[in-house]
Amino acid sequence: MQRYENGVPASEIPGAVWHKSTLSNPNGNCVEVAQLPHGEIAMRNSRDPNGPALVYTPAEVTAFVQGAKQGDFDYLVS
Incomplete structure (x- = not known):
């Protein structure tokens, strides 16, 4: 299995199943996430689905979510 940077x-992450929050606005402007085969989590901008994905460890995502x-x-945000 390939690791992603x-x-x-x-678009170069085959088989990724992208999810976005149910709180996403009607225009679809949201961050989408996908779990990767080695446990990492990829994030992308829903407005640019073929654009770059940022790849994080589960610990990094946990720290962010807990902080949020x-x-x-x-x-x-206002």
């Missing part, structure tokens, strides 16, 4: 075109739940990034 940050910036790989999302705690409000660490609330200053980014």
